[in-house]
Amino acid sequence: MELRHLRYFVTVVEEQSITKAAEKLCIAQPPLSRQIQKLEEELGIRLFERGSRPVKVTEAGMFFYEHAVQILTHTAQATSMAQRISAVKQTVRIGYVSSLLYALLPQIIYLFRQRYPDIHVELIECGTRDQIEALKSGKIDLGFGRLRLTDPSIKRILLRKERLKLAIHKHHALAEYIDSGIYLSQILDEAIFSYPATPKPNFATAIQSIFTELGLVPKKMIEVREIHMALGLVASGEGICLIPETASDIGMKNLAYIPILDLEAYSPISLSVRNMDQSSYIPKILDCIQSVFQQEQISMHNEDS
Structure with a gap:
């Protein structure tokens, strides 16, 4: 016995007509009549009195009708509640490096929450290096980071190559380059602060790598x-x-920023996920990233790297 058989039976009882019930159920009358007959054969009882117009339910049929209504009602309630519980409990844990809070990440997360209010978002500060193990262990589901790290179990989607700038005091001698820009080879004699003081690799090692790539030694x-x-x-x-x-x-206060002219002077922003992860929230977050980038008129790479 299937739930659809109960729905057929209940509809016939309530419409008091095979014809009207068939129209309401959007099925042909003969198949509906056959399904009612099969239900009677399975139960071993007569549910309707033969030849009555309008259709009249037997005493046993009325007893079965009352319980069939309860079953269908409880099933509908259970389905609705299960869907609500599933939606409420769906949590996406997003790892991020702190510097991305100054980029477009807050706009992306806000848009994601607006579009998908049934998905709970949990933000976890996590360095790019640590995101790999966090993804593997299930501590996070997505990771926004800056480093060029690779791992066979992690898929890294390059979103953007963000240009670097040189921060100086507004009265520094290098301020003359604010409009024209500067090359890294011009700052090798300066005291250059790097950050963060966390286990390597980190943003500091990424900066050092750029100098090395250019054959420069600060x-x-x-x-x-x-x-x-x-x-x-x-x-x-x-x-x-x-x-x-x-x-x-x-x-x-008192800071000025100079564009860096070297093509290699950029910080990659990437989205990392578990390899072979087909979860529905991945294309959803990518759609939100695309929307924010379009709004800000920023080209999105959206390619594996």
Whole structure:
């Protein structure tokens, strides 16, 4: 016995007509009559009195009708509740590096929450290096990071190559390059603050790699705990610092920012997921990223790397 057989029977009882019931159920009358006959054969009882117009239910049929209605009602309620529980409990844990809070990540997460209110979003600060193990262990489901890291079990989707800028004190001698831009080869004698002071690889090692790629050796690289400390020291006239261009919105006083002209001077922003993960939230978050990038008129790479 299937639930559809119960629905057929209940509809016939309530419509008091095979013809009207068939119209309401959007099926032909002969198949409906056969299904009712099969149900009677399976139960071993007569549900309707033969030849009656309108259709009249037998005493046994009325007893069965009352319980059939309860079964269908409970099934509908259970289905609805299960769907609600499933929606409420669906949680997506997103790892992120802190510097992306100055980029477009907040807009992306906000849009995702607006479009998919039934999905609970949990944000977890997590360095790019740590995101790989966090994805493997299930601590996070998605990871937004900046480093060029590879792992066979992780799929990395390059979203954007964010340009770097040079943060200086507004009265620094290099301020003459604010409009024209500067090459990294011109700052090798400066005290350059790098960050963060966390296990390698990190953003500091990524900056060092850019110098190495260009065959350059800075004379004085000073590692500090995090970006705010680096910029605070720059604002105090202690040195200079390389930052992603979106971090210039931090708004610390006495700072100026110079575009860096070297093509290699960029920070990749990527989305990392578990390889072979086909979860529905992945295309959903990619759609939100695409929407925000279009709104900000930013080209989205959206390619594996």
